[in-house]
Amino acid sequence: MNNFSYIKVSNTAEAILQIDGDIRNKIVAGGTNINDLLKYFITKADKLVDINPITENNSIIRLDNGGVRLGSLCTNADTAYDPIIEERYPLLSKAILAGASAQIRNMATNGGNLMQRTRCYYFYDINTPCNKRDPGSGCSAIKGYNRIHAILGQSESCIAVFPSDMCVALRALDAVVNINGPEGERVLAFAEFHQLPGDSPHIDNSLKHGEIITSIDLPKEGFNKNYSYLKLRDRSSYAFALVSVAAAFEIEDNTIKEARIALGGVAHKPWRVSEAEDFLKAKAPNKENFENAANIILEGAKGYEHNSFKIELAKRAIVRNCFMALHPESQRPGSKPSL
Ligand SMILES: Cc1cc2nc3c(=O)[nH]c(=O)nc-3n(C[C@H](O)[C@H](O)[C@H](O)COP(=O)(O)OP(=O)(O)OC[C@H]3O[C@@H](n4cnc5c(N)ncnc54)[C@H](O)[C@@H]3O)c2cc1C
Numbered sequence: 128m129n130n131f132s133y134i135k136v137s138n139t140a141e142a143i144l145q146i147d148g149d150i151r152n153k154i155v156a157g158g159t160n161i162n163d164l165l166k167y168f169i170t171k172a173d174k175l176v177d178i179n180p181i182t183e184n185n186s187i188i189r190l191d192n193g194g195v196r197l198g199s200l201c202t203n204a205d206t207a208y209d210p211i212i213e214e215r216y217p218l219l220s221k222a223i224l225a226g227a228s229a230q231i232r233n234m235a236t237n238g239g240n241l242m243q244r245t246r247c248y249y250f251y252d253i254n255t256p257c258n259k260r261d262p263g264s265g266c267s268a269i270k271g272y273n274r275i276h277a278i279l280g281q282s283e284s285c286i287a288v289f290p291s292d293m294c295v296a297l298r299a300l301d302a303v304v305n306i307n308g309p310e311g312e313r314v315l316a317f318a319e320f321h322q323l324p325g326d327s328p329h330i331d332n333s334l335k336h337g338e339i340i341t342s343i344d345l346p347k348e349g350f351n352k353n354y355s356y357l358k359l360r361d362r363s364s365y366a367f368a369l370v371s372v373a374a375a376f377e378i379e380d381n382t383i384k385e386a387r388i389a390l391g392g393v394a395h396k397p398w399r400v401s402e403a404e405d406f407l408k409a410k411a412p413n414k415e416n417f418e419n420a421a422n423i424i425l426e427g428a429k430g431y432e433h434n435s436f437k438i439e440l441a442k443r444a445i446v447r448n449c450f451m452a453l454h455p456e457s458q459r460p461g462s463k464p465s466l
């Protein structure tokens with residue numbers, strides 16, 4: 128049993144002060160991931176800083192530049208069912224609703240979603256070597272059971288995937304992350320937020336310890352005419368993606384003006400390949416072009432004993448989802464269930 132102190136803070140400045148740049152002090156938001164990490168001794172805390180009372184990071188607001196700001200403390204449910212998000216960013220709404228369960232989405236926050244840790248089985252089993260949990264100890268997954276693991280961007284130190292659905296849509300939409308910390312505020316492009324494992328897989332992202340995510344900005348363009356989020360998994364609900372695809376297009380006169388394709392479940396970060404999107408520009412939205420784009424995205428993919436199937440699965444999922452994005456009428460998020 129690890130003893131820790133617990134404190135609630137009511138504004139960002141107080142949170143930064145309480146965390147004090149000390150790795151032993153941890154933020155708790157919805158608690159849906161950090162509580163498990165603490166319970167299973169994967170992470171330790173001397174102090175838990177509960178940021179839930181911070182009202183300044185708890186709303187969804189329209190920005191002067193036409194975009195929308197998502198508070199880091201808004202829940203995933205409130206974000207997905209917000210009328211502005213449903214109307215202007217339905218890709219995001221659909222991706223969030225593909226994740227977890229209604230109960231978890233009611234607790235999980237947007238900031239926590241970006242910061243959630245991998246679902247690699249060995250990471251959660253403290254009796255096995257894992258470079259992410261215990262740097263330098265080895266990777267049990269490379270020669271172990273690796274069905275859910277990465278096929279792109281992996282390293283010899285770690286083949287884990289980042290499990291979020293929401294972040295796949297945020298990557299496709301070119302969101303930016305607003306951060307505050309001891310050295311002041313900074314803004315990070317979503318593409319720069321999550322990192323590949325390289326030789327330091329214990330580092331998931333570019334947030335420095337002591338910093339806090341305050342909000343996430345969506346640009347003006349929400350691709351609400353042609354979009355689709357497809358999540359393929361072993362169970363039809365309450366399971367993480369084997370492969371997921373966020374696809375969005377701007378189409379005029381049967382010609383693709385702008386294409387966005389991001390993948391989840393395949394790499395240590397949401398995966399996007401600009402060459403594939405450039406290839407689709409000024410082309411017709413047809414099977415041959417989608418297949419070529421899929422091949423570009425999966426170029427260099429490498430499978431392991433139990434997950435090589437993901438390479439072909441990802442290609443097919445891309446093509447299928449690009450077609451689904453052409454028929455947005457079937458993509459509207461459902462109405463909020465009463466709980
Ligand atoms: C059974 C189960 C199934 C799930 N299925 C899915 C799924 O299918 N798809 C999916 O995308 N997700 C899924 N999730 C994950 C879930 O979405 C995340 O656990 C959740 O989004 C984390 O948010 P939270 O607010 O609960 O974070 P917490 O658990 O409170 O915190 C998680 C981490 O984020 C840090 N943190 C939190 N807020 C901030 C902030 N503002 N700034 C800096 N650091 C912060 C914490 O210190 C901690 O390290 C599932 C979770 C469970 C338990």
Ligand code: SF4
Nearest residue numbers: 247257266285286287
């Ligand atoms: S894949 Fe990464 S998280 Fe999983 S055991 Fe290897 S080092 Fe650990």
